[in-house]
Amino acid sequence: MGMSWARAFAASGPPPVFAAIGAGGLQRAEELHGTLRLQRSPRQAAILLVLGEIAPDLLPFLQRLHDHLPHPRATIWHRATPPGDWTDPVQATADGLERTLTDLWRSILSGDRASEPDFLPDKPPNEWRGVGPHGQGGKGMMGGTPYGRPMAMTDDDLRDGLSLDAYSAPFGPFLPMLPPGLILDLTLQGDVIQSATATRPPCPQPGSDDRPGDAIARLMRVMDMPALALRRTRDGLPPAMGIAMLRRAIPDGLGRARDGTDVRDRLDRWRDKDAPQADDGTRLSDLLPGLEWHEAMIVLNSFQPDRIRAICARSGPEGGDEDDKDGNRDAPAHAPPDHGGHQHHDMTGPAA
């Protein structure tokens, strides 16, 4: 009870939350954007909201994400089952979520509930044994994996022939601008994507495909129109003026799929509430290479959850997509393994 004035004042505001979305949690996340203070990075959150079922292969990633939150922190499971070894899990029912959140926020700020400890050891994945005043390395300047850390190496550029450094890293599965559950292995030159494989496809999101308003909202959020993304007119879509602005900011011909539609066409279909498009065998390698990061995020958010899941499921590392140009090798929409054989990496993005 001995809460200082400052702590009590802080606790009276809305808690900063980071949502880790699992299977079936996407639609609920869209609703919660309107009522909760959802942060873009776990570094700015105090409460980790696990939304939707987390497949066992995603648990190590969830634990690493958990450790990214600054102290004091806590986790809430909503429409999700905590694993058996999670100590003292807090679960929230559909209508009790906000209440549980504010109570938890108060109790971790006051110290009534201890901050959750790290799951992983807080030390570098590989020892720094470099020479020099900053331990910056050994001999040579580029390439290789000194001390277990992959270094960028010059490589041919897809666009202009400049040989800039190429850098490979996994991104996902809980990045807010990627489809939840997706782990992308990307090779980047600056912010230009050279190659992309999905080492794990996104989680299934039943019922999300017939919600075009939510799909437009996700696209708006990636292009930094978060307030308009939350507004809905009577037809369940964001305001027409906002959609028109959004459309104008998207380059013509961006993200053309094998059926010939680009991002603008797909946005038009959502706006006109046309039925979701059938799968056409598109792969990530048709879409992403050569795009800048911002364009790539627009493209990934221009597909409904089921379709991007199908695209990613056939874009895995063993897909051999370069030599399989006639596509349609398999129809994986129902098949992606939730216990996929992705390898573990020592390096992840900030919100990985």
Add this chain to the structure above:
Amino acid sequence: MSLIVGLPALLALLLIGLWAAAALDTAIGRLIVGRPVGMAATDPLRAVVADYLRQRTDTEAPDHLNWLLAPGYYFLLAVVGLALVPFAPDQSLIALDTSVVLWGAAEAVVVVAVFLHGWSPNAPFPLIGAYRYVAIGLPVMLLSMFVLIAASIPAQSLDLRAVVESQRGLWNVIRQPLGLPLFLAVVMSLTLRGPFDYADSADLAGGTSAEDGGPRWIAWQTARAAMLVAACAIAATAFLGGYLGPVLPGWLWLSLKTLAVMVAVVLLTHLVPRMPVAQMLTLIWIVLLPIAFLDLLIAGLGAL
């Protein structure tokens, strides 16, 4: 103007400006969503206190010194900008007869501060944000240079005090109608906002600030809001006649005009989407820079 009186007054005004910026951002955001404005005036303060109470997170092998200093550089540049703004005839904290040039230099160093902030955490998203910001920052600084020189032409001086006095008959916003809209783009770029936010954007999970937690986050956001106050005050001075106005005291007119520019910038932030980098570069070089030349031409012909 003595520094002993002036500096505390300036910092007090800046503090009020910071609070106004945060409250405006929250309130306008909620109005656009269609939610009640509620505690928009105090919610940002609660968030600030909460973040100060929380842990300062680190990444693996960051550039500790620059990560700590980057918000300081950014904040200091905002203070320099605000100190150049005259709040009464011949009264500004930094009395310099080339104050437009010093502001231009401060704008250019903002690019360095934002880059260092993205460089320091030693992580991919902040670094991508940092490089992208530099790419967009160069042509945006050119824009700023042209419109501010155009605003200085009627005054025949690069001194903001003279620029305000030259608007006694007619404000620059009417004399050079292209200037203020172009400068609003510069303000959004300097403050990492909406359509010109290539550093701290949503597609990079927060870009240069993606790794900022607790006090680091608050420090950077405070500096960003301070730059908004300073850049809007410069806009009010160069295009809206600064302290000029009837009845009310000059500093109050300046504050009201600064607030009006701030409302415009916050509205644009929320309503305009951000294009991909290549399209934005094309827009700036092919469309906005020629418009800035036209603005300069109009100002030049007007002076003849």
